Amino acid sequence: MAETMSPPKSRLLDGPRGSKPKSRFSRRNIFLYGTLLLVSVYYLLPLYVMVVTSLKGMPEIRLGNIFAPPVDITFEPWVKAWAEACTGINCDGLSRGFGNSIKILVPSVALSIAIASVNGYALANWKFKGSEVFFTILIIGAFIPYQTMIYPIVIMLREIKLMGSLWGLVLVHTVFGMPILTLLFRNYFTSLPEELFKAARVDGAGFWGIYFRVMLPMSIPIFVVAMILQVTGIWNDFLFGVIYTKPETYPMTVQLNNIVNSVQGVKEYNVNMAATLLTGLVPLIIYFVSGKLFVRGIAAGAVKG
């Protein structure tokens, strides 16, 4: 009987065992990695062109081969972009704009996050009469086009004597960050267990006690998310910068535009590329350093952690 009914070889004792072997060059893998490679190249090519161009001298650029790596590597364009390029009457390069941007960025980010987190905490845990209405109004604020508010803000800043100053721009950034940040924080605090808040109240902690000693230590991920949003948003801002400041207080983005778009003299492509890369450096570093935290924070905000 054993001879007539022998089972297929794959079911025998010395048949398959352990993990199933996989082909590295299966059709699925080729398709998947091929697509990924293509998309990556598409996105990285401009960056490559910028980097190589910024390292070439002008004669080499005039040869017109933009994809060729630099024959003669020079850091001259970077130095010039940072310290010597002229915008209007100032010829101290992007360094001035960088300083201005830092002076705008730090207080704007700190202020907006500090205020929005307390807003979100109050709206999530200390419901007061009309708190829902207040929240709705705040959220509607996020959907009003910036253009409609530009001129009213000019008038307001002029009235409070902050037009053209860095602090005026800080104020604008803080206010404009409020709707989205408050929403972010409110949703995060709402997702924290309510009983924790009740326990803290029974333990005699007040509004600020609960905020600083119970809520804050549990909310690091969402603070990181808010920080990334604000740093990149404010650093990359051009519109408010160009409207509400003056040449001495222009942020880096505005100054970059003025360097790149200056019509006098020869177009120094290498300097322009270097200046652009310098301006993009801060958001780039933020993403590289906090990429992992960012993803974790977004997830933590979305679903109950």
Add this chain to the structure above:
Amino acid sequence: MNMNANSVEVRDLDLHFGDVKVLQKLNIDIHEGEFLVLLGSSGCGKSTLLNCIAGLLDVTDGQIFIKGDNVTWAEPSDRGIGMVFQSYALYPQMTVEGNLSFGLKNARVPKAEIEKRVARAADVLQIEPLLKRKPGALSGGQRQRVAIGRALVRDVDVFLFDEPLSNLDAKLRTDLRVELKRLHQQLENTMIYVTHDQVEAMTLADRIAIMKGGKIMQLGTPDEIYNRPQNIYVAGFIGSPAMNMIEGQIQGAEFVADGLSLPLDGYEFIGAAPASQAAVIGIRPEHVLTGDAAASVAAKAEVEVQIVEKLGSDTLVHASLGTHNLRLRMDGLSAVKAGDRITVGFDTSRASLFDASSEARL
């Protein structure tokens, strides 16, 4: 322990969320040192009442007194209460020690005193080895012990428990239940305990308040609640399997339903015995007698066994009596099987009679 003094008094308490009346004109006195259980199905307002007593919810109307002080408008921390939550609600970033001392630090208790009280609570609850750990590194039972400890260190008069054992597995729940009982005997505090588990209620309580729709249906000792339920709701809510309810008529000294006639001579009426009235008789499954016990009573009937459930300790039998379903509890070794016809007897002195329209006990 002075059982006459009231520790917590609730007077005409109303709580409305918009149009929804969660609590309505609720009155309850809780004695000093008493273990009171608020029992009810979900949505009956039991947790809401507890939150009102704790001061975590603002009441719509009425007053709350704790130890004679009107605390209706007082902050939770000023009411002399400690609270334990279902989800433990431990501060995740603090150690066990930090969790226990958080309330005391807020109250600016001197450091030496904090250390003394934390050490004492840790000793009572046997959590000394855990003091330096964070809640994330504790098991469910340990976390709930720490949560109880957090109420303990505050040296309060009244402990509030909001379904503290519901998140634990069955074995641990039984262990902690005994521990809670021991803790109560040791501390002699007033404890108010919310649960939907009637076993917890029966075993822990000095008195049980059964709630439904924001009202207290009956307040009494577990004994009274079980043996003398004041209305059909309480009678049906307490006991598992549920009490048998048979609709019929009181005629003279007998309860008559189709195929059944039960003499009521042993029954204690609240008022005078009505001569004739539509009524419902409630008989607990274990008070339906079988075998020799059934033969010795006057009220008998023959039933047909339909389903037999063996529980080990006893056997639950579902039988039909005319048009009625009858649940009875028999010995664990009973040999009855589906289809058998058996004779059952009724001990009417242990039954409950209710007015058919008002549903109140007669």
